[in-house]
Amino acid sequence: MKAQILAMLRERTDYVSGQELCEHFGVSRTAVWKAINQLKKEGYRIEAVQNKGYLLETEAEVFGQNELESRMTTQWAGKPVHFFETIDSTNVRAKLAAEEGAPHGTLIVADRQTAGRGRRGRCWISPAGANAYFTLLLKPELSPDRAPMLTLVMAMAVAKGIGDTVGKTPDIKWPNDIVAEGRKICGILTEMSVERDYIHYIVIGVGVNVGKQDFAPEIAHVASSLEEICGRKVPRATLVANIMKAFETYYDRFLQHCDLTALMEEYNSLLVNCGRQVRVLDPGGEFTALAKGINARGELLVTLEDGSEKEIFAGEVSVRGIYGYT
Numbered sequence: 001m002k003a004q005i006l007a008m009l010r011e012r013t014d015y016v017s018g019q020e021l022c023e024h025f026g027v028s029r030t031a032v033w034k035a036i037n038q039l040k041k042e043g044y045r046i047e048a049v050q051n052k053g054y055l056l057e058t059e060a061e062v063f064g065q066n067e068l069e070s071r072m073t074t075q076w077a078g079k080p081v082h083f084f085e086t087i088d089s090t091n092v093r094a095k096l097a098a099e100e101g102a103p104h105g106t107l108i109v110a111d112r113q114t115a116g117r118g119r120r121g122r123c124w125i126s127p128a129g130a131n132a133y134f135t136l137l138l139k140p141e142l143s144p145d146r147a148p149m150l151t152l153v154m155a156m157a158v159a160k161g162i163g164d165t166v167g168k169t170p171d172i173k174w175p176n177d178i179v180a181e182g183r184k185i186c187g188i189l190t191e192m193s194v195e196r197d198y199i200h201y202i203v204i205g206v207g208v209n210v211g212k213q214d215f216a217p218e219i220a221h222v223a224s225s226l227e228e229i230c231g232r233k234v235p236r237a238t239l240v241a242n243i244m245k246a247f248e249t250y251y252d253r254f255l256q257h258c259d260l261t262a263l264m265e266e267y268n269s270l271l272v273n274c275g276r277q278v279r280v281l282d283p284g285g286e287f288t289a290l291a292k293g294i295n296a297r298g299e300l301l302v303t304l305e306d307g308s309e310k311e312i313f314a315g316e317v318s319v320r321g322i323y324g325y326t
Contacts (some may be wrong), residue, residue, distance in 0.1 A: 044062055077251070090109065109134040254326060
């Protein structure tokens with residue numbers, strides 16, 4: 001109920017009477033009073049005036065369970081949401097939740113991770129109070145070969161969610177790095193549990209650099225944050241909710257064909273690689289090519305120096321001018 005009261009107070013610009021809250025939620029005045037006081041203890045500034053009611057004042061960021069629930073406007077993505085002050089890894093906890101029967105759409109969010117991971121087992125530094133770390137649990141009826149495309153779907157959702165929150169949409173570096181002003185501001189890690197041709201579950205972990213911070217020396221030249229890009233504080237709960245809203249929309253479009261047919265045009269409009277020279281670090285050797293965009297399977301289409309075309313589905317791609325590749 002606290003999250004619902006918070007959402008109701010936020011929607012109103014004037015006082016909301018205790019009686020109205022009682023009638024709306026079907027509880028006693030004592031229950032409302034207790035909920036209000038609990039919200040105050042969490043950091044919300046709520047003015048209480050006799051014969052007028054309650055007013056939510058301009059608030060510093062409160063990042064927690066009730067804030068996230070009160071911001072979520074989706075049908076299923078991010079519902080339920082589970083918030084942790086400190087956690088080993090949101091992906092690890094989401095996989096445990098999946099094994100315990102958590103439903104499709106469950107979202108695990110943390111203020112701090114002690115064992116965050118990036119691709120290839122790389123450590124993802126996850127300090128408290130600075131960033132948004134979350135993992136979405138999916139249980140789709142898809143063939144396993146379709147699952148990697150959902151990483152691109154999430155990349156689109158993150159880009160749009162950021163744009164909806166700060167008013168400036170970042171780029172995507174194929175397949176799923178989120179880039180602003182030539183620097184990485186977000187990483188995405190997708191993992192799944194599969195048996196033969198059946199997907200038990202998929203978890204998509206996201207780490208967005210939100211606040212100003214001192215990055216490790218080895219990544220300081222390639223990493224940035226939303227606050228550095230925008231020059232202002234960015235509310236993390238609003239950001240997470242906007243990303244979930246965008247993902248729900250894109251996921252429904254993905255299911256129309258179980259591929260990226262309905263998303264290709266928009267994805268390519270965000271693709272920083274598109275029309276640029278790339279260096280492909282392929283298992284068979286490195287080569288340079290001109291990136292043309294993605295196909296319906298999410299593969300990067302490139303034109304080689306001899307004029308032939310190739311579909312890139314594995315390996316890493318570097319883009320001139322991005323992450324120091326010049």
